[in-house]
Amino acid sequence: MAEPAKSSPLSELRIALPSLPLRLQEVGRFVAANDYDATTRSMRDLAAEAGADPAAFTRLAKAIGYSGWDQLRAALTEARRPSQISPFSGRAKSRRHGPNADVALVTDKLEAEGAGLLRIPAQPIADAARALHDAKRIWIAGYRSCRSVAELLNYELRLFRPEQVQLVGASGPDDLDLGAFRPGEAVIVIGFLPYTHASVRVAQAAHRAGTALIAIADSLSAPMAEGADHVLLFEAASSPGFFPSLTGAIAIAQSLAAVTFSLGGTTAKKRLETTEARLAAASTYVPEKG
């Protein structure tokens, strides 16, 4: 007898299936087809939906080598558990050596980050942009490596809403700004693991002040996401390498700015044109060659 692929409880089930009594086959097929429900709902519930006897589930479990349904379900649950590091299995890629190791690292990284961008939920960004659009004033906070994201967002938003956008801590200690938060304003906090105290303090102050709080973070359970009206998720750890990835955060920030601008309509457009004209007049830019 060939050794069966014992990796997943589901394959054990599938392999043992044909040699089982008729009724147990039915139940087994049902479990295989509805394994999510199998892990979350009760035996009796499943029995009712499958049109079978509850006892059949216990018997099925024992028939394929488990001590009972509880144990089978536990195995299914573990098999289904979302991996904590990377959602996709491609990470197992063996470390390449040789002269091209560096190039391989780069391509892997870029590939992973490109894929990570596609997994960013879009709806929350659109919602958050509307909140920004409605805000009388916008504060932006980000520390350490997230500072770059904060500054980019600050820069782009100020292009068309110059008087209403401000970086937290730009003109003095953070605390001065924290006390200035008011209802009707919006506060954007950017951060990922490990979270800085400063960013959490900003989020808490924003929440207390009754502002619309937007968190750009790597996890729903990030401390600065607590109490946030909008949480925009990206994958900081999605790519190989040693530093958390900011590509997703930047992409979110730029999308946010783009949609907010779009919501601003002709007013925003006019402001942007004014700003650009001023920059050009100051000859900030190198003139394009005709």
Add this chain to the structure above:
Amino acid sequence: MAEPAKSSPLSELRIALPSLPLRLQEVGRFVAANDYDATTRSMRDLAAEAGADPAAFTRLAKAIGYSGWDQLRAALTEARRPSQISPFSGRAKSRRHGPNADVALVTDKLEAEGAGLLRIPAQPIADAARALHDAKRIWIAGYRSCRSVAELLNYELRLFRPEQVQLVGASGPDDLDLGAFRPGEAVIVIGFLPYTHASVRVAQAAHRAGTALIAIADSLSAPMAEGADHVLLFEAASSPGFFPSLTGAIAIAQSLAAVTFSLGGTTAKKRLETTEARLAAASTYVPEKG
């Protein structure tokens, strides 16, 4: 306050969290961080692992508007259920107008940028990283929206080469730094159309001083790419929207830092560990929950 995203039970939880009693906050955080276990394991089990009273879970559920833990868990379970339709087909680019126009804009943008990343040539990045590795000192320059890229690069490189990396213009007028360029050093300039005078001046000064010049730009014919030893190209205009995209530049910057770090070997690793230890000692970060 803006419309809270009430879609998922997790967001409801997050929003209500700050206004909850201390103990319930603990439990709520635990649930948010372990939502998979919350759907699969029993209340008492979770309580034991969270070090809390089982009753707290029931109370948490009631506090955020559910009739009991059972109902909250059911909601979490449904929210987690793998969607019957394919996960990414929702990313259809059909609607260009109407209520979903904003969402469409975001998805299009993310898609385009994700694709843009894959088109970034990897070899020049690896080469540039080697130049950085050999440099006695590294200068980084970026203006306007590129400032964020420059600062990120500065931040990450300083994590493992603190004394040798410096942002141009960080400690006074740019010109002081321009005069300090020396052979054997490396200068990174980031910029895209329209190009700022400042960045071009940095590039020229670097070239004159005989440093290794690395340009991160959107075109081979960018003025700061003239005379550059390494040109790292990305697509600034690849995505819809009104602002040039910085996602590619960020990805390049991070890859550059990663490879440079990798070239640094154990020395770089030790430095990074030292830096991280210092940051942790200064309690910059919020401690991870056990």
Add this chain to the structure above:
DNA sequence: AAAAGCGTGCAACAAATGTTTCATGGCCGA
């Protein structure tokens, strides 16, 4: 200082869970 309110842990409760036992009915070999 006393009282009122609230948050919290403990313990008892009823309901629901997984399991086992038992009786039934069909199947095959003698």
Add this chain to the structure above:
DNA sequence: TCGGCCATGAAACATTTGTTGCACGCTTTT
């Protein structure tokens, strides 16, 4: 046809589940 075997459903079982009432301790209020 009979007798043993096994699959199957129903009911009874001990456990475990989610829930609730109660008492203790803390803070705030009068």
